[in-house]
Amino acid sequence: MMATDSPPRFQVEEMEAAEPHRVTMRGEGAWDACGAYLFDVDGTLLRSVDRVHVHSFAKAAEDVTGERITLDGVTLHGGTDTAILAEAFAHSGVSAKTLEAHRRAILDRMAEIVEAQRAELRFRRMPGVMAMLQWLKERGAALGIATGNLERIGWAKIEACGLREWFEFGGFSDRFPARAELVGNAAWQARRQLRDADAKVCVVGDTPRDIEAAKANGLSVIAVATGNFPFDELDRLEPEVCCTSFVALMKTEDRR
Numbered sequence: 597m598m599a600t601d602s603p604p605r606f607q608v609e610e611m612e613a614a615e616p617h618r619v620t621m622r623g624e625g626a627w628d629a630c631g632a633y634l635f636d637v638d639g640t641l642l643r644s645v646d647r648v649h650v651h652s653f654a655k656a657a658e659d660v661t662g663e664r665i666t667l668d669g670v671t672l673h674g675g676t677d678t679a680i681l682a683e684a685f686a687h688s689g690v691s692a693k694t695l696e697a698h699r700r701a702i703l704d705r706m707a708e709i710v711e712a713q714r715a716e717l718r719f720r721r722m723p724g725v726m727a728m729l730q731w732l733k734e735r736g737a738a739l740g741i742a743t744g745n746l747e748r749i750g751w752a753k754i755e756a757c758g759l760r761e762w763f764e765f766g767g768f769s770d771r772f773p774a775r776a777e778l779v780g781n782a783a784w785q786a787r788r789q790l791r792d793a794d795a796k797v798c799v800v801g802d803t804p805r806d807i808e809a810a811k812a813n814g815l816s817v818i819a820v821a822t823g824n825f826p827f828d829e830l831d832r833l834e835p836e837v838c839c840t841s842f843v844a845l846m847k848t849e850d851r852r
Contacts, residue, residue, distance in 0.1 A: 639823025724842030
């Protein structure tokens with residue numbers, strides 16, 4: 597967990613669901629009956645309305661190496677910070693050896709930059725997030741994070757957005773360039789916490805990469821179309837649950 601200093605306080609809005617409510621369910625069992633849930637951050641729990649994190653890549657790289665990189669042409673949605681950094685170096689024509697020699701220092705510098713600008717972080721919580729987390733918590737589920745963010749950056753966002761109290765552990769990209777690896781690590785943490793090696797774990801995310809990572813680890817997945825990918829595109833990948841928002845998913849409880 598991050599430092600003991602209290603994060604700056606500012607109003608965090610919860611967005612309203614934009615699309616009509618749509619939910620597809622596949623397979624057996626209730627969507628809310630898993631032992632643990634691993635939530636992606638950006639596009640799933642919240643939406644950043646600042647550029648602090650995005651700008652930290654180039655700033656950190658230049659601070660540490662003197663080289664200038666750009667994120668132009670780099671796929672951000674569903675990516676991990678470590679993989680995005682490597683892709684940005686390659687797209688910018690900077691030697692991979694330079695990155696390898698300074699990777700840890702660059703990642704640490706990124707986290708420092710974001711933490712130093714905590715007062716400038718601005719977010720909107722995705723529709724129905726608080727109700728969703730409370731619903732799962734009341735059912736005894738362990739709640740964790742599985743995000744491509746670096747650990748210090750991921751917790752900074754979650755704390756600033758007023759969601760830290762809900763989450764007990766997380767899988768981050770500091771040691772895992774591939775999303776499937778960090779999701780696997782988070783699932784291992786969840787089962788260790790539950791003291792059940794066979795506990796059912798569900799990934800909750802907003803991109804095709806979240807679905808792919810869940811399937812690569814044999815986990816169920818709830819895909820929520822609150823990020824950059826529309827409902828139909830996510831639904832074609834056949835997650836166990838696909839919904840336009842947590843609001844839409846929670847409304848299925850009213851029909852039980």
